[in-house]
Amino acid sequence: QKEVEQNSGPLSVPEGAIASLNCTYSDRGSQSFFWYRQYSGKSPELIMFIYSNGDKEDGRFTAQLNKASQYVSLLIRDSQPSDSATYLCAVNTGQAGTALIFGKGTTLSVSS
Amino acid sequence: GAVVSQHPSWVICKSGTSVKIECRSLDFQATTMFWYRQFPKQSLMLMATSNEGSKATYEQGVEKDKFLINHASLTLSTLTVTSAHPEDSSFYICSARAGGTGNNSPLHFGNGTRLTVT
Numbered sequence: 001q002k003e004v005e006q007n008s009g010p011l012s013v014p015e016g017a018i019a020s021l022n023c024t025y026s027d028r029g030s031q032s033f034f035w036y037r038q039y040s041g042k043s044p045e046l047i048m049f050i051y052s053n054g055d056k057e058d059g060r061f062t063a064q065l066n067k068a069s070q071y072v073s074l075l076i077r078d079s080q081p082s083d084s085a086t087y088l089c090a091v092n093t094g095q096a097g098t099a100l101i102f103g104k105g106t107t108l109s110v111s112s
Numbered sequence: 113g114a115v116v117s118q119h120p121s122w123v124i125c126k127s128g129t130s131v132k133i134e135c136r137s138l139d140f141q142a143t144t145m146f147w148y149r150q151f152p153k154q155s156l157m158l159m160a161t162s163n164e165g166s167k168a169t170y171e172q173g174v175e176k177d178k179f180l181i182n183h184a185s186l187t188l189s190t191l192t193v194t195s196a197h198p199e200d201s202s203f204y205i206c207s208a209r210a211g212g213t214g215n216n217s218p219l220h221f222g223n224g225t226r227l228t229v230t
Contacts, residue, residue: 031216032216042223043205043222046219051216088155090219092216099161102156104154104155
């Protein structure tokens with residue numbers, strides 16, 4: 001059973017702080033990793049993706065990947081109340097035509 | 113780019129009736145689309161993989177005769193919930209990858225359909 005694990009939270013941070021969201025996955029053959037944000041009642045929207053070990057930065061967001069530890073994280077700098085949402089980690093095992101496997105998501109609450 | 117449109121956004125139907133949900137890729141062709149279902153405070157669960165011109169592949173535990181999938185063109189997949197019951201009430205979301213960008217490219221999601229069966 002291929003699994004993606006996330007702490008459900010809620011993770012509460014004050015405005016302006018760094019929010020750190022973590023995710024582990026079970027399939028060592030996984031090749032690509034995605035972070036989606038989902039507001040209540042809405043569908044997921046892509047934040048960023050990462051394929052290679054190390055860090056990838058996009059604006060206030062940084063994704064970190066460590067394939068040896070089967071661990072991927074998302075850092076949100078200068079957190080804003082509008083960042084309050086559920087963040088979903090998703091993994092692609094790389095087999096042709098396969099869907100993403102999603103974690104249960106971490107709920108982030110940014111207080112002003 | 114890579115816009116996925118889903119219709120309707122919400123639907124209320126009576127128990128025993130059928131509901132059709134449409135998923136369209138507006139600016140790209142999608143030979144494969146994915147249907148997910150999400151119950152309140154749960155994650156997205158893959159229901160089935162829709163393949164253009166061939167039968168859909170269903171995940172374990174998903175009844176193929178209840179959730180009919182048709183992928184008649186490179187831009188349209190439909191999910192029909194037949195003989196709906198209250199336990200089918202959920203948030204149904206379709207997704208697709210933009211063609212030619214490789215299997216590791218992200219999924220783009222439709223806006224979802226909130227189904228309520230009374």
